[in-house]
Amino acid sequence: MGTQISPMAPSTGAKILSRLRWIWLVLMAATLISFVAYKEVIQSPALIALLIVALAYFKARLVLLDFMELRYAPLGWRLAFELWLLFTSALILAFSLLG
Amino acid sequence: MPNENADTHRLPGDEGVWFFICADAIFFLLLFGNYSYYRVLDPGGFASAQIQLHPAMAAINTGFLLTSSWFVARAVAYLRIGDSHRLVASLRWAILLGLAFVVMKVIEYALLVQHGVNLGSSQFTMYYFIITGIHLLHVLAGLIALWLCAVRAKAELQSPQYSHFIESAGAFWHVVDILWLFIFPLLYLIGAYA
Numbered sequence: 001m002g003t004q005i006s007p008m009a010p011s012t013g014a015k016i017l018s019r020l021r022w023i024w025l026v027l028m029a030a031t032l033i034s035f036v037a038y039k040e041v042i043q044s045p046a047l048i049a050l051l052i053v054a055l056a057y058f059k060a061r062l063v064l065l066d067f068m069e070l071r072y073a074p075l076g077w078r079l080a081f082e083l084w085l086l087f088t089s090a091l092i093l094a095f096s097l098l099g
Numbered sequence: 100m101p102n103e104n105a106d107t108h109r110l111p112g113d114e115g116v117w118f119f120i121c122a123d124a125i126f127f128l129l130l131f132g133n134y135s136y137y138r139v140l141d142p143g144g145f146a147s148a149q150i151q152l153h154p155a156m157a158a159i160n161t162g163f164l165l166t167s168s169w170f171v172a173r174a175v176a177y178l179r180i181g182d183s184h185r186l187v188a189s190l191r192w193a194i195l196l197g198l199a200f201v202v203m204k205v206i207e208y209a210l211l212v213q214h215g216v217n218l219g220s221s222q223f224t225m226y227y228f229i230i231t232g233i234h235l236l237h238v239l240a241g242l243i244a245l246w247l248c249a250v251r252a253k254a255e256l257q258s259p260q261y262s263h264f265i266e267s268a269g270a271f272w273h274v275v276d277i278l279w280l281f282i283f284p285l286l287y288l289i290g291a292y293a
Binding site for chain 1: 108109110111117121124125128131132135136138139142154155158161162165166168169171172173175176177179180181269270273274276277280281283284285288289290
């Protein structure tokens, strides 16, 4: 078990909560953009695949770094998840461009 | 968003949970690769089954999970501020949105079954039900963990074990969210152009 971390100053807490709110807004906007682009805007299957996988990568990375706090984690853990994310996105994109 | 007074290189929660999350992430990566490979072998067959899905419902579910994740991140921030009232409120919202995801998923399954689509209908539907079914089990496990966080909050807020528990549950919940961020485009959008 880890040690108890000392309480955070209210001003630091407010800053963090504000940052989390902005990240949530960006995540929701990215979700909306990828769905609208898929339904209404982009006709090319390759282009839509590129856009939605890129947006999924972008969203997942924000969740990993800021909600899961990997931005502040030991480098090895951060690197492992960044690699997983990159590999997963590349794999899905590569196969989606094949057929 | 660590405590600025604390060690800046800190893994939140239990390291064992993070190892489990890694194994889980690799398992899903293999599933995604396996699905993608077989879709490329039969894009027409997969596309004709894919268009029976309800992508709008899945998009709404993405919103539910992302927002639920946000509430869990807020709950961890409130833990560090020491505000148990807002912590519990955030966890309740996170649980409610997780339950909304489950309800939406069950409705989606029911609609498909009503139209005669089931696990054995096609290769695509087999993958669809297996991947989303395993993910749904993760959602249920995460909801139980979040519920435990909520009921233990008032009495155990100050204990290191509690902060460890909520951070671990949070990390798991965020991964459940991240997996869905890929399941959604993979099953519902990519290749569904027929």
